[in-house]
């Protein structure tokens with residue numbers, strides 16, 4: 001694996017070089033929130049951030065996306081355009097948990113039968129540069145509970161690790177290596193102890209949530225009072241699912257103006273009562289209890305049944321932003337106690 | 339790479355109003371591009387997303403049989419936005435189909451078996467596809483006895499009336515059409531589907547039962563088949579759920595870890611008994 005050492009003072013030059021290759025998107029401080037935005041120079045990139053508020057899954061699976069356009073003809077509305085824009089992008093400063101979420105979403109969207117061309121082509125056109133979590137690490141983070149590492153390279157094309165004065169850079173994939181020349185030519189000396197930094201970072205993260213272990217319990221508790229007790233507080237606002245880097249549910253709708261129309265897909269949420277409501281009025285998940293059960297089961301059982309992976313990366317966003325403080329870690333721990 | 343969200347362009351070749359209440363129509367579509375017709379290889383029990391730009395899409399079971407060439411048919415009840423828009427369309431107009439989607443009736447496993455087909459209301463559509471497939475000249479010899487129980491609330495609500503007549507004239511189907519309540523001109527059977535199944539009493543010997551209908555019909559029909567000693571493995575149904583993508587991505591149509599759109603809609607009751615009872 002190719003490696004480089006980059007002086008912190010060299011970041012401005014690096015970002016300028018990257019921006020010549022493709023649009024660069026990085027976490028930016030925006031009125032109190034850290035959000036992924038297009039950057040032209042390194043100055044606008046957030047200096048200190050735990051993670052962006054918005055999960056970068058949105059670069060591949062946008063909140064709202066036009067799938068196709070159509071036009072009125074004398075035989076009805078007919079297709080005009082269903083092409084996916086092929087724009088090259090670089091995501092700079094993705095956290096390891098979020099990069100891992102891309103791999104999980106790949107499992108769903110990029111299957112042999114039925115691959116989602118909108119998701120897949122954006123993935124192919126994007127290079128992911130991960131900024132490993134050394135510090136600060138939030139009390140809400142629990143990636144290690146999922147067998148991940150705050151300095152892990154799952155889903156990364158390039159991994160950057162902050163050593164204080166310098167940044168240690170690893171080129172994980174050929175796509176990452178294609179940007180090697182932007183990172184200068186200083187190779188790290190063998191004496192640099194990256195391992196120690198990695199091990200220390202891992203100790204800062206909560207590894208006590210039995211996210212993978214609860215599967216066998218979930219197999220048997222479709223009916224259980226726990227679901228009602230979690231759901232009682234829930235407002236069905238959907239915040240947890242919208243911020244989640246792994247939630248992938250969506251709706252498709254049509255919008256027409258005059259003779260032109262578009263078919264659009266928007267994020268949807270299993271927390272919403274109408275999500276499963278049929279035209280007849282029948283709703284297989286008619287209570288918030290059933291919907292919370294779905295959210296838990298989908299992440300920690302169904303996705304494991306289908307892909308042998310848990311559909312959570314321990315980013316802690318749902319924990320941090322739930323308006324009524326429902327904590328997925330507590331849910332998992334409660335299941336484990338059953 | 340193909341785009342699984344792009345509908346295949348079709349033209350409405352023929353519209354048949356099926357029922358007296360006029361809210362169920364069969365739409366026959368012809369493919370605008372010949373190549374699409376070749377590609378649209380389907381099996382009885384599969385469905386398509388009928389797509390009307392500007393309105394949306396609805397998952398609808400394929401009512402024609404793959405043995406019928408040159409077109410594909412869907413029987414649609416007027417319900418909400420998309421199906422109402424469809425009912426307002428005329429022959430010659432263009433729209434789209436995505437599909438074929440989902441698994442299908444297990445036609446390979448049915449070979450050499452006695453096939454018992456039970457349908458109620460307008461859920462009969464994909465069973466009609468299966469019947470036409472089974473009785474096709476080239477296929478009939480591959481299947482054993484064919485028993486059909488089909489019921490509607492009243493004679494006016496029976497689908498495919500002409501076809502029912504031709505099936506009745508064939509010697510190789512035991513066809514039992516019933517209505518909950520007949521009218522002055524009705525000379526056929528009266529009675530609910532479960533009751534008729536009990537009377538017809540198909541043997542479980544080397545047999546598979548395929549049952550589709552409103553939930554209440556299924557609820558009362560299942561015990562009849564269990565009493566007849568059909569096993570859960572040999573009772574098969576087709577499920578519905580609200581759908582959008584139809585290809586296992588949008589996350590809304592799951593029962594447990596299975597997506598009805600992709601892993602279903604056809605399941606045996608043995609399979610369903612292992613999944614979350616969420617449908």
Ligand SMILES: Cc1cc2nc3c(=O)[nH]c(=O)nc-3n(C[C@H](O)[C@H](O)[C@H](O)COP(=O)(O)OP(=O)(O)OC[C@H]3O[C@@H](n4cnc5c(N)ncnc54)[C@H](O)[C@@H]3O)c2cc1C
Pocket residue numbers: 277278279280385394395396397398399400413414415416417418419420421422460463464577578579580581582603
């Ligand atoms: C596998 C399958 C086969 C079906 N076969 C038939 C058939 O042969 N004939 C028939 O008349 N109906 C069938 N249905 C039901 C039919 O899909 C709904 O009645 C239809 O989608 C209602 O759409 P709408 O736009 O008119 O209603 P609206 O209430 O306006 O619905 C809006 C959207 O919600 C979704 N939706 C709502 N209800 C359902 C539902 N019950 N099932 C799936 N999606 C839903 C659709 O995407 C629909 O476009 C089938 C459903 C499934 C899942």
Ligand code: SF4
Pocket residue numbers: 240243244245246247299311312313314315316317318319328
């Ligand atoms: S469930 Fe919560 S902690 Fe897990 S990935 Fe989603 S937002 Fe992050």
Ligand code: SF4
Pocket residue numbers: 233234235236237238239240241271321322323324325326
């Ligand atoms: S963020 Fe909290 S209140 Fe909102 S839907 Fe999720 S669990 Fe319910």
Ligand code: FES
Pocket residue numbers: 580581582583584585586587588589590591592597598599600
């Ligand atoms: S309809 Fe989208 S997952 Fe089944």
